[in-house]
Amino acid sequence: MTMPAPFYPGAPSTPxxxxxxxxxxxxxxxxxxxxxxxxxxxxxxxxxxxxxxxFEQVQAWALNxxxxxxxxxxxxxxxxxxINDVDLRLEWRSRVIDHEGDIDGNGGIKRYLQLxxxxxxxxxxxxxxxxxxxxxxxxVDAYVNFVGSRSLLEAIASxxxxxxxxxxxxxxxxxxxxxxxxxxxxxLAYFKTRIGQARKDVEFGREWxxxxxxxxxxxxxxxxxxxxxxxxxxxxxxxxYYAYVAPGFIPxxxxxxxxxxxxxxx
Amino acid sequence: MTMPAPFYPGAPSTPxxxxxxxxxxxxxxxxxxxxxxxxxxxxxxxxxxxxxxxFEQVQAWALNxxxxxxxxxxxxxxxxxxINDVDLRLEWRSRVIDHEGDIDGNGGIKRYLQLxxxxxxxxxxxxxxxxxxxxxxxxVDAYVNFVGSRSLLEAIASxxxxxxxxxxxxxxxxxxxxxxxxxxxxxLAYFKTRIGQARKDVEFGREWxxxxxxxxxxxxxxxxxxxxxxxxxxxxxxxxYYAYVAPGFIPxxxxxxxxxxxxxxx
Numbered sequence: 252m253t254m255p256a257p258f259y260p261g262a263p264s265t266p267x268x269x270x271x272x273x274x275x276x277x278x279x280x281x282x283x284x285x286x287x288x289x290x291x292x293x294x295x296x297x298x299x300x301x302x303x304x305x306f307e308q309v310q311a312w313a314l315n316x317x318x319x320x321x322x323x324x325x326x327x328x329x330x331x332x333x334i335n336d337v338d339l340r341l342e343w344r345s346r347v348i349d350h351e352g353d354i355d356g357n358g359g360i361k362r363y364l365q366l367x368x369x370x371x372x373x374x375x376x377x378x379x380x381x382x383x384x385x386x387x388x389x390x391v392d393a394y395v396n397f398v399g400s401r402s403l404l405e406a407i408a409s410x411x412x413x414x415x416x417x418x419x420x421x422x423x424x425x426x427x428x429x430x431x432x433x434x435x436x437x438x439l440a441y442f443k444t445r446i447g448q449a450r451k452d453v454e455f456g457r458e459w460x461x462x463x464x465x466x467x468x469x470x471x472x473x474x475x476x477x478x479x480x481x482x483x484x485x486x487x488x489x490x491x492y493y494a495y496v497a498p499g500f501i502p503x504x505x506x507x508x509x510x511x512x513x514x515x516x517x
Numbered sequence: 518m519t520m521p522a523p524f525y526p527g528a529p530s531t532p533x534x535x536x537x538x539x540x541x542x543x544x545x546x547x548x549x550x551x552x553x554x555x556x557x558x559x560x561x562x563x564x565x566x567x568x569x570x571x572f573e574q575v576q577a578w579a580l581n582x583x584x585x586x587x588x589x590x591x592x593x594x595x596x597x598x599x600i601n602d603v604d605l606r607l608e609w610r611s612r613v614i615d616h617e618g619d620i621d622g623n624g625g626i627k628r629y630l631q632l633x634x635x636x637x638x639x640x641x642x643x644x645x646x647x648x649x650x651x652x653x654x655x656x657v658d659a660y661v662n663f664v665g666s667r668s669l670l671e672a673i674a675s676x677x678x679x680x681x682x683x684x685x686x687x688x689x690x691x692x693x694x695x696x697x698x699x700x701x702x703x704x705l706a707y708f709k710t711r712i713g714q715a716r717k718d719v720e721f722g723r724e725w726x727x728x729x730x731x732x733x734x735x736x737x738x739x740x741x742x743x744x745x746x747x748x749x750x751x752x753x754x755x756x757x758y759y760a761y762v763a764p765g766f767i768p769x770x771x772x773x774x775x776x777x778x779x780x781x782x783x
Binding site: 389486490496 | 552553554558559560650652655656662744749751752755756759760762763764766769770782783
């Protein structure tokens with residue numbers, strides 16, 4: 252039985268005969284991907300940012316999103332371990348410090364836990380990852396594995412969704428502050444700090460990728476990596492919507508907020 | 518900032534002080550996991566097996582399930598590559614042959630494609646994996662990665678959901694035959710053949726695991742591996758339900774059956 256090559260879904264398709272894009276076209280293609288697929292468009296985020304989620308639904312979001320937050324430094328360290336160029340490694344190091352903190356430990360993860368605390372989640376439970384939707388875990392782990400197994404160009408390119416991130420952070424801060432009583436500076440500290448960090452990271456990453464995508468196939472591989480990453484982000488919200496909005500079927504073992512029925516499937 | 522060890526979700530918890538289960542108790546614990554969490558309990562399967570899905574919804578199921586089918590030999594080969602004991606490798610080899618076929622190539626994957634063909638899916642599209650729900654891909658890849666990265670005991674144990682499989686295959690064959698006009702012997706050949714194969718595989722796997730789970734912690738690791746695997750199966754159906762039943766939000770890029778609206782999220 253013959254199968255089309257390459258078998259692995261998401262791998263760049265057969266060699267392209269198309270011309271390499273110039274810098275403007277390439278940036279335009281990257282921008283368009285965000286307009287079509289970034290998770291700011293997801294119905295769950297629309298509900299979240301317009302104040303239409305209950306306290307318990309926001310809890311479920313924060314709890315599941317923690318695993319993403321928590322895994323980003325693992326992802327960056329996985330990437331750094333594959334980089335031979337010390338300058339590039341040094342450049343990347345600040346991302347880990349941004350999330351994990353310097354010696355003081357006051358990084359993004361700690362700020363993110365302030366949100367969880369404000370939402371009255373048990374922090375040990377959050378950190379145990381025991382209440383995660385399995386789909387959240389699978390999506391985030393797929394990201395870490397992608398960065399560990401694909402070409403360095405694709406691995407770095409997968410971080411380029413940061414291009415679209417400052418806008419969603421700004422929208423989130425203003426939406427949450429407006430609609431939810433609990434959404435004070437302490438709770439939103441992670442997102443407020445992150446806006447500036449993402450801007451700095453994305454400028455470096457985008458320039459590096461543009462410079463190192465030497466052929467049209469490289470450029471397509473970059474776009475494929477960014478598309479993959481939008482799927483990682485989108486799938487997490489699909490799972491939240493399914494479990495906690497509609498139809499509201501919480502998978503066995505996942506977090507059951509107050510007022511939600513613990514369903515027996517058997 | 519301290520985090521509870523071990524950080525990785527799903528890893529066995531802190532050393533147990535509980536007594537090792539005897540063989541009957543251990544088998545009982547494995548059986549109970551299936552009763553509580555096997556995907557035969559999932560609402561999507563209940564709809565499928567009772568004839569309540571449209572032709573197009575069944576198409577979406579078959580298309581997504583293909584990736585699981587297609588990845589099982591990759592999973593088994595990943596496992597075999599880690600096994601030093603030639604006898605055990607030989608024992609495991611028949612699983613790959615069952616799926617991929619012998620020299621003739623007439624294995625389970627080919628029989629599974631008969632189902633896709635009957636459902637009027639474009640087989641090149643199916644095999645390209647381009648229309649998959651990202652959540653299907655992430656869940657299945659998590660399984661392959663689990664088998665490649667966990668202890669050999671956990672890797673082998675994760676296949677033990679086969680204990681529960683013959684019953685669901687029987688239920689599926691009778692349910693589909695009864696309710697769907699297209700469900701003839703040609704379409705269902707995969708499931709019909711699989712019943713006997715799964716029985717043979719599970720007897721070997723269960724005995725091996727029982728013999729090699731030497732401590733209570735080993736036994737808990739086995740139960741954790743089986744629980745993980747039920748999550749892999751369950752998450753695939755959650756994603757199908759969400760995208761094709763309710764609320765019916767198909768993620769960008771995934772298969773849009775006839776009569777389903779291609780939704781623009783932007």
